[in-house]
Amino acid sequence: MDVLSEIEDWPVDNAVSVVVDGQGAIAGQHGDTDRPYALASVTKLLSTYAFLIALEEGAIGLEDPAGPEGSTVHHLLAHTAGYDFDSEVIRFEVGAKRGYSNCGFEKLAEHLERETEISCADYAQEAVFAPLRMNSTKIAGSCAKDGWSTAADLARFAAELLTPTLVSPQTMADATRVHFEGLAGILPGYGRQNPNDWGLGFEIRSTKNPHWTGASHPAKTFGHFGQSGTFLWVDPVDRLACVTLTDRNFGPWAAETWAGYNERVLKAYSA
Structure with a gap:
């Protein structure tokens, strides 16, 4: 029995899981890959890619002032600008700790729109979704949490993250x-992590414990999970990616299930 079929035993009404290999091909899938799901914070991966393209194009700069005084695009992308999780309240000094923030990403979107006169949603549509043929994907509101997509579309996106074509390999490696x-912080749903490592928009597994990926996942594994019960991880060492979407919000069921599932997925498909 394929490990992906385990999602049938999860306490959710609908779920789908897809594994993408290093050549960008579907290595395995289970569930309806054309059903749209709310992505919650997995939306940040889509927005991040739009921001990276804007950085490469010179539309915005990493050291552009953005957010609270002393903060830059760099701080906002790496969740070190000091914002509260979901408000403009300043919780700490710029660069002092890792404070995961929806508000920070929304400030990035505002900066992008000021500099380009294009909304983040439209920029992502033109720069990311259209060229990757992600025809069932949209950002309908906040660039931090209001994305919708299908597993089929996100499999194409995962293939792009494994072998970038819209940004340079150097940009992807840096991101x-x-x-x-060395900054500590709270990983939502998993508690305080020290360090709570992050790239430019991408959460990095590093040495985090507990974590939603498997214990055998390389430290360089990156991706994101969402409050809507969704996740996407990319393992650049074993050249694998996994997209999993559900219609039940993240909670104890997910924290207890995902790490073991992802461990088994990695072992099954990296063999």
Whole structure:
């Protein structure tokens, strides 16, 4: 029995899981890959890619002032600008800790729109979704949490993350290394992590424990999970990616299930 079929035993009404290999091909799938799901914070991966393209194009700069005084695009992308999780309240000094924030990403979207006169949603549509043929994907509101997509579309996106074509390999390598090293912070749903490593928009597994990926996942594994019960991880060492979407919000069921599932997926498909 394929490990992906385990999602049938999860306490959810609908779920789908897809594994993508290093050649960008579907290595395995289970569930309806054309059903749209709310992505919650997995939306940040889509927005991040739009921001990276904007950086390469010179539309915005990493050291552009953005957010609270002393903060830059760099701080906002790496969740070190000081914002509260979901408000403009400042919780700490710029660069002092890792404070995961929806508000920070929304400030990035505002900066992009000021500089380009194009909304983040439209920029992502033109720069990311259209060229990757992600025809069932949209950002309908906040660039931090209001994305919708299908597993089929996100499999194409995962293939792009494994072998970038819309940004240079150098840009992707820089975005998926740790920025502002050694900062502690809260990983939502998993508690305080020290360090709570992050790249430019991408969460990096590093040494985090507990975590939603498997214990055998390389430290360089990157991706994101969402409050809507969704996740996407990319393992650049074993050249694998996994997209999993459900219609039940993240909670104890997910924290207890995902790590073991992802461990088994990695072992099954990297063999």
